[in-house]
Amino acid sequence: MLLIECPWCGPRAETEFSYGGEAGIPRPADPDALSDAEWADYLFYRSNPRGAHRELWNHAQGCRRWFVVERDTVTNRIAGSFRLDETVPVPASAAEKQPEQGD
Amino acid sequence: MAAGQANRLPRGGRIDRSRPLRFSFDGKSYAGYAGDTLASALLANGVSLLGRSFKLRRPRGIVGGGAEEPNAVMQVGEGAAARPNLLATQVELEPGLAARATRGWPSTRFDIGAALDSFGRILGAGFYYKTFKYPRAWWKLYEHFIRRAAGFGKAPDSPDPDRYEHRNAHCDVLVAGGGPAGLMAALTAARAGARVILADDDVEFGGSLLAGGDAIDGAPAMDWVAGAVAELREMPDCRLLSRGTVFGYHDHNFLTIVQRCVQEADAAAQGPARRPVAERLWRVRAKRVVLAQGAFERPLVFCNNDRPGVMLASAVSGYIHRHAVLPGRRAVVFTNNDSAYRTAIDLAGAGAEVAAIVDSRPGGAGAIGQRVKELGIPVLAGHVVSDVSGRRRVRGAGIARWTGEPWSAVEITLRIDCDLLAVSGGFSPAVHLHSQAGGKLEWDESQLCFLPGEARQPHDSAGAGNGKLSLGDCLADGLRAGKAAVEALGLNPPEIEIPATNESPAAPIKALWRVPAAKDADRCPKQFIDFQNDTTVADIRLAVREGYRNVEHVKRYTALGFGTDQGKLGNINGMAVLAETLGKPIPEVGTTTFRPAYTPVRFGAGAGESVGALYDPVRKTALHQWHEAAGAPMEVVGQWHRPRYFPRNGEDLHAAVARECLAVRNSVGIMDASTLGKIDVRGPDAVNFLERVYTHNVDRMKPGRCAYGILLGEDGMVMDDGVMARLAEDRFYLTTTTGGAAQVLDWLEKWLQTEWPELEVWLTSLTEQFSTLAVAGPNSRALLEKLGCDIPLDRESFPFMHVRTANLAGMPVSLFRVSFSGELAFEINIASGLAPDLWRKLMDVGREFELTPYGTETMHVLRAEKGFVIVGQDTDGSVTPVDLGMNWLLSKEKDFLGKRSLARPDCLRADRKQLVGLLSRAGCTVIPEGAQLIERTGQRAPVPMCGHVTSSYHSASLGHPIALALVAGGRGRRGETLFAAPPGREPIAVEIVSPAFYDPKGGRQHV
Amino acid sequence: MSERIARPHGLEAFFGAAESASRDGVEIALLKNRGFLNLRLDPRRERTVKAAEEVLGQDLPLAANSFSGGKRRVYWLGPDEWLLETGAEEAGALRGELEAALAGHHAAVNDVSGGQATLRLGGPEARTMLSKGCTLDLHPREFAPGQCARTGLARATVLLACIDEAPTFTLIVARSFADYLCRWLANAARP
């Protein structure tokens, strides 16, 4: 279970939060101007990186604020949590690669 | 000495001889003492044959002394309280304890499956995958065989009477393992002022010190342990968990510990209400972790090395010192390192004859060799035990000169009679938790083991688990790890001196992974690597011959390290034999990944208190007690319990629903709709915000106006729906579905916070604040007027789809003229605390109108008669508003969430499934919900499906069944016939009709 | 909508089980006649904060997870959200005063008295009891008097506040969860 730092409430257990997917995908200003492919890109396609990932979390059982977490998808290490009105620093480099085996 | 305990030593041990007790094993009664484990008591009684092996049904006895024990897997207790999968080495002996071996069938002495031993070649590596595969028709037979013959014990088939609980805990330093290194680390951290949790899976702290004659600071080592434990107990921020196994190391230093709390006999004496907690699951968040779980001794791999009486040397020492049990009278000790020499000394000291120490190293032992010589114990250096004789008990060891060549045959030149063979193949640090935490492992060629390498989380390893095998090194390493932990926390490490020990230097271990046999490796008697899973050297060689190279694949193919073992006993020997077979160095072959749980954990401990009434929250409306008193069966909707119907005079569901439906259609009914989600939306940008999320033109709504609104996901699919009302220029009141309340609020907040923070809007949930009483039916207006309402309710003053605040029976309410039944109806919103009063007053006044309470089932029928959908029942996340025929709700003049998706090619397909009504051609059949729809009968499988039934009821108002369905291109197919094809039933001919079955023009709700 | 006070109708029955589970070390009691207002405003707007504080006669706590005492308790729920706990009979009038004072400000006041149930938990074992279902660190140094947190307790969301060092806690939960939570507490109060 992750320990997630809410920018307001501090570190809380993952069970208090809900996940909101990849961060930094703005809604297109004029959806009608987009081709089907461009709209599909906004709607369905995500970067799904191996390493540093900016993602939205909601402190659902706490202050109900949405915020950005930078989490390494390999190690689950969290580099930082940021309010939506904060300038978010440049992403950390991808973490070391390690193959994972199933059981 | 208690009767029958032939192997019990007259003195010594940590057992309590003043508390003798009786227990049973496989139905036979035995004597033991408090302080025994089940294993030690069985050994004391000379019970050497404990069960049969998993696959080959070979006789097996106790090998180890702790979590590594592969054979003594027990079923303890009877009936509902039976616990399968317990290791006899970890079961504390209790008065009246009843244990059974879990693998022998039907008994350990006579075993039909034992015949399988001779079919060993059939049941070789990959037997799961090969033997039980073909022919397919035989599978039922195989399954029967496997279920009877395999597996460790039987799960009880009635509810577990034991009580479990969860406990969340936080600490600065969690120390896993309470041996010398763990105690030292815990002392260091605690003295520095850190909050410490020290957990050890044993009954007492001390770890390896419990099993030996070690000395610390010139006194018995257990004196030092007692002092350390006493000091830790005095510290306010230090928690000691004995009988607590750290079994899982998860992300962000979250660890799980299962703690056994009471002894079975005590629990049984208490009634169910007063029953104490049997097991406690600790969920610990630690800032730093020190892993000090020690090391497992490895067996040696030789022919018939699984015979009862072949035991790990350290376990033999443990039984002698801790339990005062001498497991054999004439012993041979077989080793490739110095540690087993101590076992020889222990055996001799306890009165056993040590026939020989067989040491594969040509040079023999270090300083300890001299002590052994003084005791007159013969040492055969440069020799190996190549085979043993005896079937149900070891009878002798066949000894050969060690050539240093693993695969060529040797000649057995000497046979020594013995009833105990104590073996040591070196030690493997218990790196399980380190590995679970994502830490790397590094091969140490000098100690011949994997050591914990780089850690991924804030943790450290110490002691034998870190490759420090001498007591002095363990204490020093514990101190180091404790200091490192507190320094990382910004605390000042205390000054602590390393206690003095008196150990002599040891000669190095020498690799001996597979002992050569008198025949070649594939024809010699079985050489076991994993006793529990019956994995042999030949199995690993076969896997390699069949093309397996990767250690993870070989593990799965041979079942090496499966079961409770999880790589504790056979893993390293297995890797090494694989490496030798492949001709590769061990680090290149690598090891498998360890995962939770470290030892078996009971399901009950995982569930904790979340059983029975506490399994899931039951949410109750303010009117719940009235519903209960009325005898209404409840339906679970989300976590809410809602009355499903209100039976009268023993009515069944069908009769009650028919009566309730007719009451609403003909007079007036009342329903508790309080579970609807309710959201207050306020601010100068409220209209602007709602324009973006709802599909209709919100800005055209005047204050006092209600509208039916739907919310779409950005993918254009219907997500939720409900009535929304404009209360003022800058204020709206939204309702959501019962199940969608929380998600819709989170989702609205997400858009507001992430995408449109510039909008000045506040969202506040009022779901719990207000109860909603839906009064529906032609007499609903008259009912409210009779009750006393301070505003006019007539059609002109208060038209359909409007909202008013009012006083009803003197109570402040909001009235919504909305209808989910198609009848004249009012939804009354009232502060929840007042709702029961109002409900009672309505019921009183309503007698005149035969006011009928109705439940969710009637509500479903009424709305289906009108063709109104329920999101989540008639939709499934792949349904657009166009599919539902709701084009009239989609504004052409603005953008809204999901709008662009409705123009995607897939959403424009003519053959999308669309909402339609269905009538059974035969007229009287209620079509099962979920039934698939097909074009024609008599087709060969696979039959193409063109839709499915989403809602289906008998309509009392119409006098026949009705159904809603999603049908490909359905709206253009009115009048056509399809067939509903419920599994196992005759197809039902149905006609596609309009979904609006009742009052299709909608006149009744406008009156 | 409703200006009148929501009495905790129907809740007493739920609390019986929890209250009777009180024993040495743990006390559980239902607090009756409580009124609650939910207040939303942007604390960066000083005039708005001031307008609210003048009506309340006390400070709005701006530090996360804290509450201010005084005439009534004001709990921080989020960076722009507070819960005001007051006497049941006072809530309606206070809401009127606040709405009047905040007219023209970007703020929202909602009476949520009918939606809450309030418990007092106390005794030396109260922390142990809570730790059975709460992942917060409840150590006296980490969760001290004056602190509050909206968090999970068992499978419900609660507002937990530490009132004094005894320790005494206030637990506020949505009314629909009250029955479940009381059953859970009655179970957790067992040693």
Ligand SMILES: [Zn+2]
């Ligand atoms: Zn928060």
